[in-house]
Amino acid sequence: MTFLDPILDLFRGKAVTIPPMDGALKPNTALDEAEVVVAALAPDNIVRRGDDLLYSSGPEIRHIAPKTVVASYGADITALAVSDDGKLAVALDDGTVTVDGREIDGFTCPTALAIHGGALFVCNGSDQVKPSAWASDLMHRNRSGSVWRVDLASGQRTKLAGGLGFANGLAIDEANSRIVVSESWRHRLVAIPMAGGRAVDVLPRLPAYPSRITPAEDGYLLCLFAPLNRLVEFVLQEDAYRLDMMREMDSQYWIAPSLSPASSFLEPLQNGGVVSMGVFKPWSPSRSYGLVARLDRSFQPIASYHSRANGRFHGMTSAIAHEGAIIATSKGGNHIIRIAAAEGTS
């Protein structure tokens, strides 16, 4: 029957299924119990330069401590990267990518950067939209994401992979000569050969949309910025409804994933719920969630840190290992937090 299912699905409709959050991804409240490092407006990408931790917030790059502005740009910053020799790469919402002030053009939606071996690696989330319009890219069901390698000496650009459903994070796996990329709209991590080629699954069927991947001592840290939601998945299948919704409604009211928990009375389902076993459970799957996962060297989850439906720290977009703990940005929760490594589910 399995081989007939794709054909039968044309007539009966494909089942909307959400992978369960269990095992290493078993929910907990570790993010909400984490120590607050600093309150910041939509902190996005956090990187280490020397002994400093820098993060992007709107159009500015800031120090965590002291809370000073390092640099300011003409558009919101969408990605940061620092090379071993201290070069700073910055991507902006208008598509601009610069490395130490030198502009590299040709990108529409730079979402993640990495500098490795004299080259800049860029995740271009989509050919159609700006990074800030990510929800629109999802609801249009675009699959135009790509990964690029830019030689910093010659400026030569090489497309390593295309046709991705919003490439939104990358890590260089030098031991296996591959780049592992977060493909948000397909809810998976894929590996691409260093020289370019076909993407193969590394961690498929995630229960949330993955974003940035950061190397850590014993593996990697993966941020997942919003949960898979049965209602959103259903709307994605219902083309007529989806197109009407996008045409007639303001994007903030779309049935789409969100970075922050809504406090509007227009969304009573996310705010209402019951407490079972001491845990708040919403009446419906929430549109936002906080989730950071620790991965082993083969990119399999070994522990996770959550902020559940009633939590504060949703929309986790970036995390970094620092002094035996994890420093993570909650873009939806407007805070940077410090998670003790012993917390969470393992």
Place this chain on the structure above:
Amino acid sequence: MQPVIEMKNVTKSYRGVPAVKNVDFTLRKGEIHALLGENGAGKSTLTKIMAGVVEATSGEMLHNGKTVSFESPFEALQNGIAMVFQETSLVPSLTVAQNIYLGEEKFLNRLRGIYIAAQQFLQSLNFTVDPTATVATLGAAKRQMVEIARAVHHKADVIIFDEPTATLTPEEKRHFFALMRRLQKSGVSIVFISHALEEALNHADRITILRDGELVESGPAAEFDRDAVVRAMVGRTLSGEIYNRRRTASDLRKRGKQILSVRDVSMGSMVRNNSFSIFEGQITGIFGLVGSGRTETFKIISGIYKRDFLRGGEVVFEGKPVRYVVPVHAVRDGIIYVTEDRKLEGFFETMSIAENFYSGALAAGLTTSKVVSYAEMHEIAAGWSKRLDVKAINDNARVVELSGGNQQKVVIGKGLAQRPRLVIFDEPTRGVDVGAIAEIHRFINQLADDGLAVVVISSYLPEVMNLSDRILVCRQGRVVEEISPVEATEEMIMFAAVH
């Protein structure tokens, strides 16, 4: 006070092998008497002699002071002794009411009158069973209720219950024991066999323990505790070994690779959007009350039931979506389901132990020859009999002749002969004596240690808590909680299962 039933020096032999040896047993008026012992200890045989199902080979039985020897259960019933059997003796094609009033039919019967009377009678017993339902449509627990109702209806002064609570939910058990107390107050004497020792300790007035067909101890329940009962039953203290282990995080096995992912699986109103994962090298305990959809979910996974055709969800086994049409496809992929109803679904009872083991290998296509090879059959059987320590004369013994514990071992061996990667045990120790429980638990642990993914579905909380590396709790057709055995308490699990 004169005993209602007094058995003196009773022996019953089958083909010269004694099942009960020189047992003295007394049942006083209005007492609740628990009969305990391992499987094969002779409890069922002793009660069957009382109820006229079998005749004693030697010895004497007195009923209200008169020597009796019943030739049939009907004769015993006429004398006021009723027995509720472990395997229900209801007529599946008749309704609940018709079964209760079976044998009392008049020349002309008004069905509506029977239904009304049965409804009132069942309500008085606090049993929520529809009297107009056909027995074939009822689950095991409801059938048991009808069986009990029928015995009570016959106004017997002695009622014998053979494992009455094995299929009941905790709520139903409470009703059952309240009913036993009510019967006791009205002067009925009750004998009940149970493997749940707490039931005997909490509800019986006196306890009699048999071992290997002989009476070991008999006395007031207040003089026993759990360990004393177990020591008397098996000659050693197993209780602590099985159920009183203190678990710490380091005792739990680490999760291996995800082998099964169940996503939003639905089947009618029994299984509703059920999602969870199973991992290799771990025992996943599944707890839920009757009707929580736990058995149905795993029967879907193993191809016995079909999930909904429209939007029935997804089962992903080893990264591959699967929808099994028949169980053999699941078996060939490495999924085996060890049934909770071993007598009906677990083995071929008139076939030998060897043939049963071999049938497992045949189903999985693991036999080396294309025709049935007796040499291979006995080789497979010898291996599994030894590994599982099946106690039988030899591999040619028919499974029906084995004790419950050994039958269960055959069912397990038959499944494991299929070289599975995911083993699903549904109530692996139901109706199994304490000694065999320990052996089965050791074996289940061994499977997980060997790296297999193991699922244990159980209604017995101590079993779930002591065996599992993670506990999933089902309610209303889906997994609602995942609890670590380190933090789990019985109250916590029960709360999740009910609320």
